[in-house]
Amino acid sequence: MATERHLRILDEGRGDYLKVDPDGFRDWVGTKNRAMTPKLMTAAEAVSRFVADGDYITWECNYLQRGPSAVLREIVRQKKRRLWACGKFTWVAVALLVDAGCVDRADMGFFMGGPGLNRAVLEGRLKVWEYSNVVMTNRVRAGAMGLSFVQVRSLGGTTNFPHSAAKLIEDPYTGEPTVIVPALNPDVAIIHVHQADVYGNARIFGAGISDVDSAMASKKVVISTEEIIDTEDIRHNPGLTKIPFYAVDAVVHQPFGAYPGECPGHYASDSEHVGEVFTAMNRDKLGAYLQKWIYAYDSEEEMLEKAVGRVRLAELERRSTRKEGFRP
Amino acid sequence: MTSRIGSLPPLLPTDGPWKSAPQAASFAEREFQVAITTRLIEDQKNYWVAAGGGPMYSVLLARRLYAPNALYVTEDGIVGADPVLPLDPVMTVVAEKPSYRALQWTTMNGIGDHCAVGYMDVGILNALQIDPYGNINSTWVGEYPTKGRRVNGPGGADTIAAQCRRVILMTDHQKRKFVPKVDFISSPGFLDGSPGARERAGLPRNTGPWVVVTNWALFDFEEKTHRMRLRGIAPFITVDRVLAEMSFEPLVADTLETLDVPTEQEVNIFRAEMDTGGQYSDARGGWVVREEDRWKLAAA
Numbered sequence: 001m002a003t004e005r006h007l008r009i010l011d012e013g014r015g016d017y018l019k020v021d022p023d024g025f026r027d028w029v030g031t032k033n034r035a036m037t038p039k040l041m042t043a044a045e046a047v048s049r050f051v052a053d054g055d056y057i058t059w060e061c062n063y064l065q066r067g068p069s070a071v072l073r074e075i076v077r078q079k080k081r082r083l084w085a086c087g088k089f090t091w092v093a094v095a096l097l098v099d100a101g102c103v104d105r106a107d108m109g110f111f112m113g114g115p116g117l118n119r120a121v122l123e124g125r126l127k128v129w130e131y132s133n134v135v136m137t138n139r140v141r142a143g144a145m146g147l148s149f150v151q152v153r154s155l156g157g158t159t160n161f162p163h164s165a166a167k168l169i170e171d172p173y174t175g176e177p178t179v180i181v182p183a184l185n186p187d188v189a190i191i192h193v194h195q196a197d198v199y200g201n202a203r204i205f206g207a208g209i210s211d212v213d214s215a216m217a218s219k220k221v222v223i224s225t226e227e228i229i230d231t232e233d234i235r236h237n238p239g240l241t242k243i244p245f246y247a248v249d250a251v252v253h254q255p256f257g258a259y260p261g262e263c264p265g266h267y268a269s270d271s272e273h274v275g276e277v278f279t280a281m282n283r284d285k286l287g288a289y290l291q292k293w294i295y296a297y298d299s300e301e302e303m304l305e306k307a308v309g310r311v312r313l314a315e316l317e318r319r320s321t322r323k324e325g326f327r328p
Numbered sequence: 329m330t331s332r333i334g335s336l337p338p339l340l341p342t343d344g345p346w347k348s349a350p351q352a353a354s355f356a357e358r359e360f361q362v363a364i365t366t367r368l369i370e371d372q373k374n375y376w377v378a379a380g381g382g383p384m385y386s387v388l389l390a391r392r393l394y395a396p397n398a399l400y401v402t403e404d405g406i407v408g409a410d411p412v413l414p415l416d417p418v419m420t421v422v423a424e425k426p427s428y429r430a431l432q433w434t435t436m437n438g439i440g441d442h443c444a445v446g447y448m449d450v451g452i453l454n455a456l457q458i459d460p461y462g463n464i465n466s467t468w469v470g471e472y473p474t475k476g477r478r479v480n481g482p483g484g485a486d487t488i489a490a491q492c493r494r495v496i497l498m499t500d501h502q503k504r505k506f507v508p509k510v511d512f513i514s515s516p517g518f519l520d521g522s523p524g525a526r527e528r529a530g531l532p533r534n535t536g537p538w539v540v541v542t543n544w545a546l547f548d549f550e551e552k553t554h555r556m557r558l559r560g561i562a563p564f565i566t567v568d569r570v571l572a573e574m575s576f577e578p579l580v581a582d583t584l585e586t587l588d589v590p591t592e593q594e595v596n597i598f599r600a601e602m603d604t605g606g607q608y609s610d611a612r613g614g615w616v617v618r619e620e621d622r623w624k625l626a627a628a
Contacts, residue, residue, distance in 0.1 A: 065404075065422035089403070089436065089483070091418070108467070110483030118478050128478070130467065132486035132515075133403060134440035141437050153444055154490035157519045157529030158463075159472070159512040160482065168530055179530040207405035207422055207433040264424045274418055322412060322424040325433070 008170040010177055015129040016105075017165035017182050018056050018084065020148045025185045028219050032246065036231075038198040039251045043074040043224065043300055046250035050220040051080055055187035057103075058086035058140065058218065060211045063093040064261040064274055068192040068224050070254045070300040076100040077294055086186060087111045087128075088136040089209050092277050098126050099286035100294075108160075109133035114281040130160035135181055137210040142183035143217030149180045189218035191243070192257050194265065194326065196225040200248025201234045201241050205326040206264045215243040224254040226266050233328075240328060256304055256313060265326020268319035270312070335583055339539060339548060339559055340367050345394065349591040356606075357543035357613030357625070358500075359598060360562055362386050363590040365452065365496060365541045371395040373449040376439065376488050379403060380420045382498040383452035385602045388413070392597050399431075401439050401448070403484035407432035413601040436484070443491045450538070451492035453485050455499040457510045460556045460576050462497060462517025462537030462549060464489065465510035472512050482514040489515035490531045494538035500612050501542035506574035518554035543613050545570045546587060550579050560585030564616050564623035589616070589623060 041049075051057065057075075061067040072093055075083075080102050087094045088109030095117045097103040105127045113121075120126035131139070135155050142150035155166050156179045164181065171178040191211050196202040202223050204211050215221050223243070228251075234241055257263070260273035273293075280289035297303040304313065344367055352359075362385050369375065369390035377383040379402040387400045388411070399408045404421040408431035415425050427433065434442075442448060456479060457465035466485060470476015489495055499505050517537045519525040527533055536554075540547040546560035557579035561570055563586050571577065590598075603609050615626045 061404075061422055064418060087481070108481040110481045112480050113478045121473070121478050122475075128473075130481070132482040133484045134436055134487040137436045138440065153530065153532050154487045154516075156490075156531055157516045157526065158482075158486060158514060159467070160486065160514065161529075163473075177528055177530045205433075206427055207402075207430075207435070209404060209436045211435070213435075213437060262419060262423045264422065264427060269416070269419055269423070271416060278418075320424060322428050325427070326424070 007172055009167050010170060011161070011168040013162050013164040013166045015164040017129070018184060020182045021185070022146050022148050022183065025143070025219070026146065034246055036199045036245060039200055039248060040198045040228070041250055041252060043071050043252045043254060044078070046222045046252050047071060047074045047078050047080070050222050050249050051075055051188050053081045054083070056084040056086070057188050057190065058186040058214050059093065059190040060192065060209055060214055062090040062261070063096065063277070064091050064269060066192055066206070066208070066258050066263050067093070067261055068190040068257060069259055069261055070257040071190045071222060071224050071252065072097070073294045073300065075102055076290060086136060086140070086184070088133045092281055095281050096286060096290070100290055107131055107136060109136040112281065115284040116281070116286050129165070130163040131155065131181070132160065137213065139181055139184040140186070140210050140217050141213045143185040144213040147183050149182050151178055151180050153179070155179050155181070184217060186214065186218040188220040188222065189214040190222050190224070191215060192224045192263070193243070194225070194263070195227045195229045196223055196251055197229055197231040197234050197245070198251055199231065199245035200243065200251050201231065201245045202243040202248065203240045203328070204242045212242050215247045221248045222250045222252065223248050224252040224257040226255055226257065226263060228253050237328060254300065259304065259308065264320070265323045266320055267313070267316040270308070270316055336559070336581055338585060339546060340585065340587070346588055346591050346594070349593055352590045352592050352595040354615060354617045355590045355595050356609035356615055358382070358609040359590050359595050360616065361498060361541055361543040362389060362598060363594045364546060364587055365498060366390045366594065367394065368496060368539065368541070369395050369398050371397045373398055374447055375400040375450050375452060376443060376448040376492055377402060377452045378454055378485065378488070381454055381608060383454060384420060385598065385608065386452060388602055389594065389598055392601070393594065401442070402426070403436055403439055405434040405436060405438050406430050407434060414604045417607065440487055443487060446493070448492045449494070451488035451495040453488055453495060453497055453515070455497045455505070457505055457507055458497060458499055458540065459507055459510045459517070460578065461519060461521045461554050462540065462556065463510050463513045463519065464497065464515045464517065465512045467512040467514040469511055476511070485515040489517070489537070491535060493535060495536065497537055497540045499540065499542055501544040501570065501573050503573050503575050506576060508576040518549065521554040546585070547578060555579050557581055558584065560587045562587050563589060564625045
C-alpha cells in the first residue's frame, strides 16, 4: 500500500470567496431546460426572473465597450440588492452599481473608483477582495471546466495574495511553490452579443474578455443581442456559434444594448455620454447620473427614444466605419 | 546608499537612427519619456502593453519608425493589430479602431495563456507608485484598507509583471511615486529583492522588471541586489535634481548615459497620430526648449 502523503500549503490568503461546489453546479445544470424553446423577453423580465438579491454577478466587457449596459441599467432600475460583483476589466460599472446600492461585495480585477466608491469602501458598505483581471478570468474558466481550483503563475508575492482566497502550495508534480485560486461559478452572467437566435445560440465578433467561459460557468445566463437571427442561419455556419442555447436562460433583443459604449460593427460610443459618466464618477455626482439616465425612464427603449433620440443613434451608427470582421 | 558601479553595456542602441536625425525644436517632458521607451522597443519581438497612455503610444511610435515588426497585444485579446489612429479616448480596447487589421482576436484568457507559456517577450506598464525593487502599486494610496484612497487595481498588470520575460515600467518623475515601500504591491517586481524571491512566490523564472523610464531619467536593476539603478538622464536635468525627486536613493551607475532628446520626426508623428489633443503630454510635466545651446526645462 502506498504511503499517505500530504499536500503542503505554504501560505494562504484570508479573503472570503464564493463557495466552491462543482458538483452542486452540475446539479444545477442538470435542472436547466434542454428544449429548444424560445427565450425572448424584455430586459425587465430577464432581470426580474434571473437576477436575485444576493447573487454573485459577472458581466462581460464593460459599460463602455460591448458590455450589457442596458441590462446593467435595468438591474439598477429594479433596485437589486447585495450583489457580489466580478470586477474585472470594467471602468465605471462597479461604481454605478455601488452608488445605486446594488453591490456590496466585489472581487477586484480592474475597476475605477472615485469619491463615492471610496467612501463605500471606508464605511464598510463595499467589501473588496483583491485579484487581477486574468486571475479572475482564469477562475471563471476553471468554473467552466467543472473544476474547483486552478493554478496561476501570478498573484504570488503581491499584496493581493493575503486579501484573496489564493493559496501558495508545493506543486505536487514539480515540487516548486505555485499559486492556486478557487474556481468561480457565478450565479448569473450578463453578456451582450452581436447576434443570437431566439433560443440563445449566440455569435460574438471581435476580441473579448471571457464571454464563453462566463456563459458556461454561470448558473443563470442572460444574453442581450443587437440582432435576432434565424436558427437556419446558425445551422449554416455553426462555427460562428460561441455560446450554445442550452446554457442560456434569457434572450433580450436589445439594439443599442451596449450604449453609451461602442458595439464594434454596429455603432460607435457616445463620447459625450462617456465623458459625462466619468465626470459624474470623479466628482461624486453618480446619483444625478443614475436619476437622469436610469430612474427617469421605465425602460431602455424609452430612455433611448427620449434621452438620446433617433438622430443621435443614427449618427453613432454612421460613426461605425471599420466593420470588417464584425459581420459573418 | 549611492554606490558606484563599473561600466555597463548601454541600454539603448548606440547607433539608432535618432542619433543623426534632426532634433525637435521643443518638446513636452512626457514626449521625451515616450521617445526613450520607443527606442527600447525591438523589432520581431512580442509586446504586451497596458491599453492606453505611454505604453501603448510607445509601441505604436516604434512600429511607425524603428521596429515595424514589433507585435503588440492588449489584454482584451487583440493580437498584432494595425490600428486606425488616432484612437478615441478610452476606446483603446475591444473597439473597432484598435482592433483593425489584427492577426487574431482572442480573449483575455487567450492572451493570458500566450504570456504564461512565454510568447510575450516584453511588457510595458504604467506605475502609480514604485519601490526600489520595481514593485508597483495601482490599488491603494495610503494605509490599506482603512485610510486613504482606492484606485483602479492591477487590471492586467499583475500578469504582465509576473510572466513577461522582461518589463518596461513608465512613471512620472516625482517624489511621491518613487517610494521606499509601496502602499500595496499590485503587480510584482523583485519583491524583497532577495535571490529567488519571485520563484518562491510561484512566479516563472527569468522574469521581472527590466527598466524604468521617466520624463527625466532611465533606470535598470542591479543584477545581484535587484535594486533600481540610475543609468541615464535627460540633457535638461541634473543628477542632483533626479535624485532629489525620489523618496529613496537608487544605485547610480559609474557612467551615466545622456539620453537623446526627441527627434522632429518622433514628435511630429506622435502629435499627429497619437496624442492629437495633447491629452497625454499636457496632463503632467513641463515643456523643454533650447536656449543658448542648452536644453532648458520651463516651469510646468
